[in-house]
Amino acid sequence: MGDLRQALGEDAPNDAEHLNRRLRSLRPDGWEVPTNKDDRTLPVGTYRLDAKGWNPSLGPRPRREAISAGKRRRVFDRDSRRCFICGVGSGEPYPGEPNSQAVLTVGHRIPRELGGSTELDNLQTECKRCNEPVRQELGLPETLAELLPEVRRLRKQELETLLSWLQAGQRIRNRVDAAYDRARQLSVTEREQLVNTLRDMIHGSGAAR
Ligand SMILES: [Zn+2]
Numbered sequence: 001m002g003d004l005r006q007a008l009g010e011d012a013p014n015d016a017e018h019l020n021r022r023l024r025s026l027r028p029d030g031w032e033v034p035t036n037k038d039d040r041t042l043p044v045g046t047y048r049l050d051a052k053g054w055n056p057s058l059g060p061r062p063r064r065e066a067i068s069a070g071k072r073r074r075v076f077d078r079d080s081r082r083c084f085i086c087g088v089g090s091g092e093p094y095p096g097e098p099n100s101q102a103v104l105t106v107g108h109r110i111p112r113e114l115g116g117s118t119e120l121d122n123l124q125t126e127c128k129r130c131n132e133p134v135r136q137e138l139g140l141p142e143t144l145a146e147l148l149p150e151v152r153r154l155r156k157q158e159l160e161t162l163l164s165w166l167q168a169g170q171r172i173r174n175r176v177d178a179a180y181d182r183a184r185q186l187s188v189t190e191r192e193q194l195v196n197t198l199r200d201m202i203h204g205s206g207a208a209r
Contacts, residue, residue, distance in 0.1 A: 001019060001045040001046070001047070002045075004019055004023070004047075005019060008022075020035075023035075023047060025128075026053060027053075029053040029054040029055075029061065030051065030052075030053025030054055031049075031051065031052060031053035032049075032050035032051035032053070033047050033048070033049055033050070034047070034048050034050060035047055066118070067106050067118055067123070071106075071118075071120065071123070072106050074120060075106050075120065075123045075124065075125055076090075076104065076106075076125055078120075078125075079124060079125035080173070080178070080181040081104060081125065081181065081184075081185075082104075082125060082173075082181065083102065083104065083125060083126050083127035083130050084107075084124040084125050084126060084130075084170065084171075085124075085126055085127075085130035086127060086129070086130050086171075087171045087173075088102040088127050089102065089181070089184065090102060090103075090104045094129070102127040102128075102129075103127065103128045104125055104126070104127055104128075105125075105126055105127070105128055105131050106123050106124070106125065106126070107123070107124055107125075107126035107130070107131045108122055108123060108124075109121075109122050109123070109124055110122055
């Protein structure tokens, strides 16, 4: 773990969970890196490299399953290029991590291993952090006991929003979200025009700036 932290340099957040996650994210690419959780004979904080998997110098990443480019595009379009689970948009930073950038992928509502199909109904846009193989790797991500104090800090309106999302089984995007999703797909020039238009609408078109 110490070696890994040194190799990653100053930029990497200095917490064990972040490093663990980065290591676990190698597993879907065939890297076998057992830890103390997999092999009790290993000291805590030590990894053993059993097998090297794919890395970028080997060329394009092998496709794990066949979802056609067209189907991926239809899923992304339908879900407004946002992670269905956490709501992060393509290329957006994660909350509290201004330097991060979400990468979207297509995931399965019912995992392939449990018989889930590759029909559109079973596919959803997910960011790489929420995608199901990673989800399984992370294991037990949350407990109510840990979540409740955060929930208790929310305002009433925020509680109502959370409740409505939970009851709907997904994050409901409001009109502002929907407009933002569309605005993000404008050209740079048109986006700038929209920013100016919004400023005028908010401050009044006659106001001196
Ligand atoms: Zn996500």
